[in-house]
Amino acid sequence: MRYRNQISIFLLAALMLPSLHLEAQGGLKLAKKIVKKVQKLFTDSRSLEDVYLLEGSRVVGTDPSFLVRQSEFPDYHFNLFSDFVVGEYDLNPETGLPRSETGFSHYQNEISAAGEKVNIVQAAKDMNPRINILLLLSYRSDYGQSKEYSSFYTNNFFDNKNRSQDSLIQRLQSTFTKWKEVYNIPEDRIGVVLDFQGLPKNKKLQQQFPNLVDRLKSEGLLVYVKLPIDFTTSGFFSDAKTLAAVEKSADLFLLNSYSYDIPNPAAYDCSSPTDMRTLEATLLTVREKNLIPIEKLVVEFPGFGRAVTRDEAGFSFQTNVAHGTIVDQHALQPTTAIQYIDSAQYAYAHFSDPYTEGHIYCFEDSTTLSAKLHWLIDGKLAAGVGFWGVGFMEEGQGIVNKDKWWWAIAEVAGKPKSKVGWIYASFFFLFASLGYIYSIFEYWQVRNILAKYSNIFWDHTMRFAIFFLVCLVCFNILPRNTVGLLFCGIVLGIFIVMRIIKRYTAKVRKYSRYAERF
Template identity: 30%
Template sequence: MLAAIPMESIQSQTVMDRVSKRFLKKNRVKKYGKRLVNMGKDPDLIDMAVRNEFEVIGFEPSWMIESGAFDDHYFNLLTTLVVGEYDINPTTGDTRSRSSYRSQFDKLRRDKTAKQEFNIIQKADFHNPTINVLMHMTYYGDYGRQAKQREYAGLLLKEGEVRKTLKDSIQSYFLELENDYGIPERRSGIVLDLQLENSFYNEDFVDFISFLRTELGDDHLIYLKIPAKVRKDALIPFDIINQIEPFVDRFIVQGYGFEKYSRTYSPLVIFDPESSYSIDGTIANYMVPGFEKIIPEKFIVELPWYGVIFKQDQDGNFLLKEGSPYITLDDFNKDIKGRSGTISYKNNNTMAYYVDNDTRTAYLIEDSLSLVSKYIYLVDSLGMNGFAVNALGYYANPDSRRGENWAAIADNFGEKREKIGWVIAYYLAAFLPIGFVYSVIRYWEVRNALAKFTKYWNRFRIFFILSLVIFMICLGFMPRYILVIVGLIIMAGFFVYIMVKKAMMRSKKYVNIVK
C-alpha cells in the first residue's frame, strides 16, 4: 500500500525543522536568554563612551604595559591615552631606555573582541577610533651625578644638539603612528613631564616649549604636566604659564603627592578651598584677571587610582609608612579590606578611610565612591572639562566586565555609544515609510486600489504605521527593546501559523491509497 504525501506537507515540515535547528540550539537559547535577562539593566561598559563635552585622559607607563595590564582597559571610556615613556637623556636628547619606549609597540595581547593580537595603541584605536595617542616624555632629575643636576637641566633646555635629537625622535614617533597605525596628526602628540627645580622655570623654559611647538607644528598636541602646590616652592610661576599658554593644548595638574609634605597623615589628594596647599589653592594661583577663562579650557587635574598607608607609632600618631607606602585598590580589596575595620568616608566622600586595628595601620584609599566625588567636584565646582587618571593599570578590573572605577566614569560622564549596525539600520528603515508614500504619489494604480478596496487600505495603514515604528526604534526615539518584542511576536505568529497549517492539513484527506 503506497501513500502519496503532498509537497505542501513536506515543505512545511522542512521549514519547521530548519527554524528549530537554527534558533533552538543550546548556545543560541542561552545567548538570547542572557540578553533578555540583562535588558533594562545598566549597559555594559564596552557599549559606553565619554560625552563630547568631557575629556578623560589615561596614563599607562611602560612597566604596566609590559605586565599586560592594558588587556582589561576600557579605552572607549577615554578620550586621550598617554603611553610611555620616553625618559629623556639630558645630555643627548635620546631615550634612556629603548625597551621602555618600545614597549607600547612591542608588547602584544590577544584582544577578545577582534580575536587577534594587539599592542596597546592598536587595542585603543580598535575600541575607540577617535582616541588621541600621546607619548609621555619624562625628565625627573635622576640622571647622572646629583651634583651635576643643574648642568643637565641646562643642557636639556638650551643645548642645540639635544633639542635636535629630541625633535627628530618625536617626529619619527609621529610618523610611525601615522604610517603603521593610521593615527593622524590631529590625534597624536606628547605630554611633557619635566620635574625641574623652580629656578629653571624661566625664559629658557619658555623658549624650549616654543621651539617644540614650532618644530612639531600646530596639528600635533602638546600637553604639559605641572605640579600642584604641595609645598611653598612647587608651583610654576604664573608669568611663565601665561607665556607658554599659546603653545600648550592642555596643562595637566599632578593632583597627588600631598601626603609627602604633611605633618600628620594626609590623603594623596587634597581638596580644600580654605587651604593654599590643595587642588583648590593650586588653581587659585592661576585665577588671574584675563586668564581665568583659560582654566576650564586648558587645565585638567590628574588623580590616582591607588591609596597610601600610614603606621601608628608608640604615641598613637599615624606616620607615612617607610619604604613603599602605597597600595593599589585591588590589593587593598583582596588582602586588607574586612580584617578588623570598616571603610568610612570623610570630607563629603572625598576620602575613603580604613583603620586595621590588628596591625595598627591606616589606609586612605581612592575607591570608586571617593573618585566620583572628586570628578564631580572638578567639573561642577572648579569648572573643568574633565580629569586625568594616573596609571590605569593600578586597577586591574577584577570582574572583567563592569569594574567600579571604570563604571564611575561611565555612569557620570558617559553615554551609550551608537553602534554602526543601528546607524545602517535607521538609514535602511527610512526607505520603508518613504517607499509607501512614494508609491501612492507616483502610481495611480496604487491610489485607485486603496480607494476602491477597503482591505488594501487597511493593510496599507498597518504596514505604514509598522514601518514608522521600526524607523523610530532604529533612530532611538523609542526604546529598542520594543523591536525585540515585535520580533518575538512575529516569530511566535510564524510558529502558530505553521502549527495551524499542519493541523488543518492533517484534518483533510490528503493520502491517496493505491491498491
C-alpha cells in the same frame, strides 16, 4: 478597496495557520523566544564596552613604563578615553635620548589578545579609532652627579648646545613615523605630554621652555603640559608670563590633584593622595585670574592609595601604595568595610599588619571618585579628568571594584549606545508625528475638518502629542528612566483629562439643547 475584506480574512488565516501545527506548550516557548528577542532590541546595554564618550568629553589615561610592562592593558576600556599616554621617554638632557632605552620601549611589549599579539598602542587604536595616543616625555632634573651638574645639563639642553634638542626631535619623529605606518594612527592624533614639573624657577629657563613647546608644536604634534597641584603659588609655572607663553601653543594642561610628598602627622589620621584643599584653592585661582582656559584644563587623579600606619610608640608613618600591594600583603577582602570622611571626599579601610597596629588605607573608590568628577565637570571647573596609573585600577580586587570605578567615569563623560530597536522606533514615531504636521500643511480638506470639528481637532492633537513624546523617549532626549516616564505621563494625562472634559461639556450642551425643546 474592492477586495479589502477578503484580503484581510486571507492574511488572518495565513497568520493563524502555523498555530494549528504547534502544541500549546511549543507555542508558548516560541512566544517567549519572540518576547526575549524583542526585549533585547530595546534593552540598553550595561556593558562598559558599549559606552561611548560624549562629544567634547576629555578623559586622559596614563600608564607609566612599569605598568605597561605588567601587561594589564587587555582589560582597559579604551573606549572611555579621549586620550591615552603611554610609556615614558625619560629625558637625558646631555644627549636628548631616553635615559633608559628599556623603559622607553616597554610600550612595544606584545601579549596575546583575541588570538593576536598586540601592544598597548595597537590595543588602544583597535578599540577606539578616535583616541589620541601620546608619549610621556619627562625630565626629573636629577641628571648628573650633583645638583650643580644637574643645573649645567638642564641649561645646555634648553640652549641646545650639544644639539640635544635636535636629537630629541629626531627620535620622536622616528618613533611617531612607526606609529603612523605600523599602527595606522592618524598624524593629528599623535603627540607628547611634557612632564617637566621639577624645573627650577629660573628666568632664563622660563623664557626657553615655551620655545620647546613651540618647536614640538611646529612638528605637527599634540602637546600637553603637566602642572603640579600648587603651580599658582610657587615653582616654575607660577610665573604668569611663562604660563601665558606656554598656553599659546599647548593643546592641554594636566593638573595633578595629588602630590608624592608624604606628610607625617603627629596624630593618627587619614591623608589621601588627592589633596583636595590645595586642588580647590588652585582651581579657584585659575578661574578668578583666568590663567588657563577651562577648555584646556584636565584634572588628573592617582590610581594608587596611601597607607597610614602607627607604631607602638604612637608615631604615624605614611606611604603611597598601590591597591594590589595592599590586597596582596594585607589581605583586604571584598567584605572589608569601607568608610568615608569629609562628606565622602575620602574613602578608607582598616587593614592588619603583623609588625604594626592600628592603620588604615586611604584611596579613591567609585563613590568618592564620582562625587569629585561631578564636582569638576558639572561645576565647570575643568574640561575633563585624567587618571595616572590606569593599571592600578585593574589591581586590588579585594578593595577596589574596578567595574564600579570605570562606571563612575562612564556616567560622567559617557553614554551607553542605544539598541537597534530604539533606533527603529525613534524614526517610526518621528515620521508618524511629522506626518500629522505634513497633512495639515499639504491638504486643505484636513485644515477645514480640523477647523470645523473641535472633537477631531483634539483627537488629532492628542495623537500627535503621544507620537511626539514617544519619539523623544526613543531618541533618549527625554531620558528613558523614571523621571522621563513621569514627565510623559503628566503631559499625556493633561491631554486625556482635557479630552474627557471636552467630551463631557459637549454632551452637556447637546442634552441641554435637547431639553430646551421640551
